[in-house]
Amino acid sequence: MSTVKLTVNGKSVSATVEDRTLLVHLLRENLNLTGTHVGCDTSQCGACIVHIDGKAVKSCTTLVGQIDGANVTTIEGIAKGDQLHPMQAAFRDNHGLQCGYCTPGMIMSAIDIVNRHASDLDEETVRQELEGNICRCTGYHNIVKSVLDAAGRMKVAQAAE
Amino acid sequence: MYETTYHRPASIDEAAALFAKHPEAKYLAGGHTLIPVMKQRLAAPSDVIDLAKIKEMIGIEATSDALIIKAATTYYDITQSAAAKKAIPAIVYLTSVLGDPAVRYRGTIGGSIANNDPAADYPAAVLALGATIKTNTREIKGDDFFQGLFSTALEDNEIITSVSFPIPAKAGYAKMRHPASRFALTGVFVAQTKSGEVRVAATGASQNGVMRVPAIEAALKANWSAGALDGVKISADGLMSDIHGSAEYRANLIKVMAQRAVEAAG
Numbered sequence: 443m444s445t446v447k448l449t450v451n452g453k454s455v456s457a458t459v460e461d462r463t464l465l466v467h468l469l470r471e472n473l474n475l476t477g478t479h480v481g482c483d484t485s486q487c488g489a490c491i492v493h494i495d496g497k498a499v500k501s502c503t504t505l506v507g508q509i510d511g512a513n514v515t516t517i518e519g520i521a522k523g524d525q526l527h528p529m530q531a532a533f534r535d536n537h538g539l540q541c542g543y544c545t546p547g548m549i550m551s552a553i554d555i556v557n558r559h560a561s562d563l564d565e566e567t568v569r570q571e572l573e574g575n576i577c578r579c580t581g582y583h584n585i586v587k588s589v590l591d592a593a594g595r596m597k598v599a600q601a602a603e
Numbered sequence: 604m605y606e607t608t609y610h611r612p613a614s615i616d617e618a619a620a621l622f623a624k625h626p627e628a629k630y631l632a633g634g635h636t637l638i639p640v641m642k643q644r645l646a647a648p649s650d651v652i653d654l655a656k657i658k659e660m661i662g663i664e665a666t667s668d669a670l671i672i673k674a675a676t677t678y679y680d681i682t683q684s685a686a687a688k689k690a691i692p693a694i695v696y697l698t699s700v701l702g703d704p705a706v707r708y709r710g711t712i713g714g715s716i717a718n719n720d721p722a723a724d725y726p727a728a729v730l731a732l733g734a735t736i737k738t739n740t741r742e743i744k745g746d747d748f749f750q751g752l753f754s755t756a757l758e759d760n761e762i763i764t765s766v767s768f769p770i771p772a773k774a775g776y777a778k779m780r781h782p783a784s785r786f787a788l789t790g791v792f793v794a795q796t797k798s799g800e801v802r803v804a805a806t807g808a809s810q811n812g813v814m815r816v817p818a819i820e821a822a823l824k825a826n827w828s829a830g831a832l833d834g835v836k837i838s839a840d841g842l843m844s845d846i847h848g849s850a851e852y853r854a855n856l857i858k859v860m861a862q863r864a865v866e867a868a869g
Contacts, residue, residue, distance in 0.1 A: 444609065460606065461606070461607055461608050461609040461651075462604045462605070462606055462607050462641075464604075464638075464642075483642065484639055484642075485635060485638075485639050485706070486783065486784070488703070488705060491705055497679075497708045498704065498705055498708070499705050499708050499709055500635075500705050500706075500709075503634060503635055503638045503639060503709070504634065504638075504709075505609055505631075505634065505638065505651070507609035507611065507653065508609075508611075508631075508634065508653060508655065510611070551704070551705065554704070555704070571704055573703045573704075573785070574702075574703025574704055574705045574706065575703075
């Protein structure tokens with residue numbers, strides 16, 4: 443057992459857990475943040491993606507010890523109160539989801555993609571960058587549309603801040 | 604996953620000392636091979652010793668002769684490195700088509716090379732460029748490093764600290780990506796050294812892991828062009844055959860990927 447200290451969605455968290463605990467299990471089972479999903483559990487589908495120190499990584503392939511002291515953001519931490527994050531709003535408006543299972547991972551990846559490609563985001567780049575996130579419902583078309591739409595909204599939101 | 608004890612040493616010496624105390628330990632870098640394998644219970648190290656935060660193992664330097672990438676440098680940092688792009692753009696390209704963005708944030712060059720997956724990308728670059736692997740105890744020539752599927756010249760307790768790639772006159776990489784795993788169905792790295800030697804390595808093809816391809820080296824030595832490979836025939840003997848592609852298919856891919864790599868190298 444070890445004690446790890448993290449900041450999760452802006453709050454300090456301290457948990458004493460077995461060393462084999464994966465971040466996704468800490469989030470879901472200890473912190474009741476069940477928005478982060480376990481999809482394939484083999485590091486391929488991206489449903490478990492969260493931000494660790496601002497980078498979109500797979501929480502099912504991260505031991506909690508590896509990120510002791512880190513800043514973690516999950517799907518529960520991106521809205522401002524009742525106001526959805528622009529990426530969430532764009533997914534809703536563009537029908538970017540069907541069953542919704544992959545959506546938290548998609549959104550966390552997509553925010554990271556927009557952050558990294560502020561000015562040069564086109565459809566091809568979005569499709570390439572989303573290859574670590576698997577969706578079995580949508581055929582990706584509306585997901586790509588959502589990300590491109592959100593990229594514009596995030597730019598506007600940033601300019602306003 | 605079976606129980607294990609996690610350690611985060613601050614230095615290479617501390618990591619080696621921890622390994623000496625725990626002989627059933629494994630070193631952990633990005634964790635994108637070891638953790639999945641531990642989850643499947645195919646590996647059950649008593650202890651995992653995390654190398655990813657050791658500062659002396661992170662960074663990229665270029666001299667006029669070599670690009671030196673420290674072992675715990677992530678793929679993402681390699682793709683962002685202006686020094687790497689200038690020194691050997693083919694390495695940066697190879698890194699940009701490796702895994703997916705979330706994998707590239709965590710995976711490290713040292714981890715990939717130490718694991719020696721038969722379809723991993725870096726072994727092809729190490730072999731084709733004639734790189735040198737530096738460890739905490741010695742230097743190992745790329746030619747002597749890879750010893751078959753998932754096996755290398757490394758001792759269990761040995762830590763790769765950096766990889767030094769000689770800067771070539773020309774180099775290029777091309778791969779047929781497996782669309783789900785993004786591993787190389789076959790990938791070929793071609794290089795022409797500054798002294799005029801041609802070295803070509805293929806990954807994802809042979810049953811014994813990464814290999815040199817003498818027939819392509821000879822053809823490119825005579826004439827460095829994609830067209831020079833038109834008549835080259837690669838034998839399917841000893842190549843992998845699985846649901847993704849037959850040995851004959853891979854044999855043809857070696858030629859086609861080599862042609863694309865030469866075109867990329869210019």
